[in-house]
Amino acid sequence: MSTAPTNIPVVVSEAVRFVLDAARRRFAASDLARLEEAFDSSQRANDECHTARSVIYQRPTVLLPGLSARPWRGVAETPAAQILEAGFPAIRRELDALLASKSGFQPFLDEIHLEGGSWNAFYLRVDQHPFEQNCKLCPETTAIVESIPRVGEMAVISALTPGTHITPHCGPWNVRITIHLGLVIPEHCEFRVGAETRHWTEGRCLVFDDSFEHEVWNKGTATRFCLLVDVWHPELSPIEVTVLEVLSHALSQVYREKERIDLTKGTLTGERWWR
Numbered sequence: 001m002s003t004a005p006t007n008i009p010v011v012v013s014e015a016v017r018f019v020l021d022a023a024r025r026r027f028a029a030s031d032l033a034r035l036e037e038a039f040d041s042s043q044r045a046n047d048e049c050h051t052a053r054s055v056i057y058q059r060p061t062v063l064l065p066g067l068s069a070r071p072w073r074g075v076a077e078t079p080a081a082q083i084l085e086a087g088f089p090a091i092r093r094e095l096d097a098l099l100a101s102k103s104g105f106q107p108f109l110d111e112i113h114l115e116g117g118s119w120n121a122f123y124l125r126v127d128q129h130p131f132e133q134n135c136k137l138c139p140e141t142t143a144i145v146e147s148i149p150r151v152g153e154m155a156v157i158s159a160l161t162p163g164t165h166i167t168p169h170c171g172p173w174n175v176r177i178t179i180h181l182g183l184v185i186p187e188h189c190e191f192r193v194g195a196e197t198r199h200w201t202e203g204r205c206l207v208f209d210d211s212f213e214h215e216v217w218n219k220g221t222a223t224r225f226c227l228l229v230d231v232w233h234p235e236l237s238p239i240e241v242t243v244l245e246v247l248s249h250a251l252s253q254v255y256r257e258k259e260r261i262d263l264t265k266g267t268l269t270g271e272r273w274w275r
Contacts, residue, residue, distance in 0.1 A: 071194030117164025152230035171210035
């Protein structure tokens with residue numbers, strides 16, 4: 001069976017092939033069936049699904065079949081969101097300390113969707129690995145994130161200055177659920193996922209599927225801060241999560257994500273960049 005999708009770069013297809021070949025030697029074919037289907041270049045179901053789902057805004061590059069698809073999810077059904085909300089006082093204290101010391105923030109890695117304003121980040125975790133330098137500045141937040149079951153790839157404090165617009169975009173695949181914990185939420189900040197726009201609340205989480213089109217605005221006069229954490233989709237099997245973790249790491253090596261996030265470059269340390 002071919003596992004080199006035609007809609008992603010060749011070097012990425014080679015990484016997919018390598019990881020799936022290794023997985024086939026470890027796991028039963030039935031355990032890998034959904035992954036095989038998602039990455040099979042002879043399988044046109046993905047393209048058909050993209051077309052059918054365009055009305056509801058879900059357009060990832062790779063669509064794993066059989067996973068429930070809803071733009072928004074509730075906190076009550078998301079244990080990770082409950083953990084983050086319980087930890088809000090400690091997380092907010094550590095953010096306040098970071099801002100008081102003017103430490104650790106830098107421009108967000110992905111500015112391709114940025115229109116106006118600025119999008120800055122304090123990276124705690126990328127590609128399943130912690131940034132130890134930043135984790136030491138926020139030990140309680142780090143411990144809370146690490147306690148989350150089936151935690152995914154990224155944990156980052158995201159800051160949007162007034163006038164910032166993150167334009168519509170979709171995540172690359174439908175295997176993760178993303179959580180935003182509101183930390184500092186001024187008025188006139190909006191978040192659209194699919195057809196519905198919501199607003200953050202300090203100490204509360206918004207939970208969404210980033211394979212659906214989403215965009216963000218800060219139309220206010222102060223900077224908005226959220227903690228972003230992703231978790232694996234609850235309907236993935238443990239074996240699927242294991243393979244996806246290996247694949248995600250392989251793809252991050254292709255795109256050199258750890259090298260691109262250099263904590264010494266573009267640093268805003270010592271600056272009062274927020275309002």
